[in-house]
Amino acid sequence: MAELKTGGAQGYLRIATEEAFAPPEMMAAYVEVLDGQNVDPGFESLMGFYMRHKSERATNIFRRLQDLGAERLADMDARGIDRQVIGVTAPGVQVLTKDKATALSVLANDQLADACRKHPDRFTGMAAVAPQDPAHAAKELERAVKKLGMRAAVINSHTHGEYLSDQKFWPILEAAEALDVPIYLHPQTPPKAMIAPFLEAGLDGAVFGFGVETGFHALRLIGSGAFDRFPKLQFLLGHMGEALPFWMYRLDYMYGAGLKSKRYPFQPQLKHDVSHYLKHNFHITNSGVAWEPAIKFTQAVLGEDRVLYAMDYPYQCPPEEVEILDRMDMAPATKKKFFQTNAEKLFKL
């Protein structure tokens, strides 16, 4: 393997845009949830594994999630990552009760901002918010952006089974558009009302359930008319857009057929096809997908200005994946957009 170094000698900086951390205080709150009654089954499967399983995978990830210092920087150096854009790991504060969630979103943002101040050339922060209290979330996002220097919000898909398509959450969307920061719609496990068959098969997590849940969430959001109301709003989707770029033709045909026939009378008519919103209101990262065919496909159908590099640290961080991506057969200018300049532009670095 070639030596991976930071500093841009390969013609671009490597900016990884979907990197996770967890405040120890949030992990303590998770323990209370896991030990409590009526635990959300997806949360139990996900964090029950990463916090309590004895496998090398679980223990390594659990430790790395809580570090915003030496180990993370050493891992970045070893993988040639110049900068991480960091957000609170799934499911963030969204699995907690309202009061705990709002308090911990503030704590998480203060903690992350502190690390970013210590390492301004290596870390960029995405704000945690608590959709359980939309007014608080909107204010906290404003504080995080204006006072703490954060450049995005991260929302870990559903909040107790509710989706951003519900207009009660739109103060958060309104704030993000007004502050001109994107929202990273990060996966979590499907909600209780959907997850049983996935759990039965061990397909509830990152392997498949995450993508179903998060692609579904993005489609609900599009279908709600949110982007007709907030046309400048930008979302990020990881994991190669949770496959929505690949579904684009069918989504346009069938969503359009449904609206035209008024099959679901509650669906608002939209100004545009589904693909229009994907092309104008979404950026896609390749977190978890170090695979040239899928990256190039997405660049081709959404535009090379909308596809960004991400590693998915610490969940998936083999150095070989960086090398594979460095070697992609891609015009240097396009590769620089992918690794560096699209992120610089979107996050105003």
Next chain:
Amino acid sequence: MAELKTGGAQGYLRIATEEAFAPPEMMAAYVEVLDGQNVDPGFESLMGFYMRHKSERATNIFRRLQDLGAERLADMDARGIDRQVIGVTAPGVQVLTKDKATALSVLANDQLADACRKHPDRFTGMAAVAPQDPAHAAKELERAVKKLGMRAAVINSHTHGEYLSDQKFWPILEAAEALDVPIYLHPQTPPKAMIAPFLEAGLDGAVFGFGVETGFHALRLIGSGAFDRFPKLQFLLGHMGEALPFWMYRLDYMYGAGLKSKRYPFQPQLKHDVSHYLKHNFHITNSGVAWEPAIKFTQAVLGEDRVLYAMDYPYQCPPEEVEILDRMDMAPATKKKFFQTNAEKLFKL
């Protein structure tokens, strides 16, 4: 628009491989289900729409589904379709009780075989089976292949919430492998234990829920070890493989990580990565996806011998889509495989 003609003047025959029909007797049984107690919510949404909604879309499709004669042939002629490979529409007999399902699978096969005998140069049949009675299904598949000349089975995803990953269904897989016929795993709506959030958003049908359900089903099947047990068995997936080709990298990484860490102790170790099974035990059709980028992507990552043309008649049959596909920028030999020879080989035409 250019005139679309059958006969192969463009250098290939057009064989459409995921085309649907419904025996009127099955529709009568559906009426009883819809009027009964505790209707499956996905079935109610799907067939409640196609059988009872007054929209042009629903009424046209409902009529065309039940025709295996003049209207279908005229539609094929107008679209330049030389041959349809036909199977019972979703959810087939799988939503019925065991006795009704077995009886109607026999009736559907006799009816379809009769039409194929009348139009041997235009129609090829895929057998209906009732997984509710796996032994009957295996025998009926044998009868359909050996006595009626059918060339495949069609299974419309889950059966009352159960999946082919359950070994009680494996007599059907064993029969298909022994008879050397593929199984078309066609979508239906997600089961009761998964569908509530999809219904809430109007995303339960072909627009998105179908793909989730059917991709999920294929993954369960792979994870069950079915293809280690039946290594020659071939499945078909429509709708561009329900996006599994696009997910392939992530599936390999995360399914492998799950097995290695023994996160789900009930999962059997597999002989190969997930992508190996997709490349060796699946064929993909482009039903519902008349989109060159997705077709070429799938040819590139699975091999051009595994990607077949389908129209999805009568659910999605604009003649323009045929013309778009005719015009794909693709080597003539590859295009002929796509439209004609891959189907001839797989279905032994």
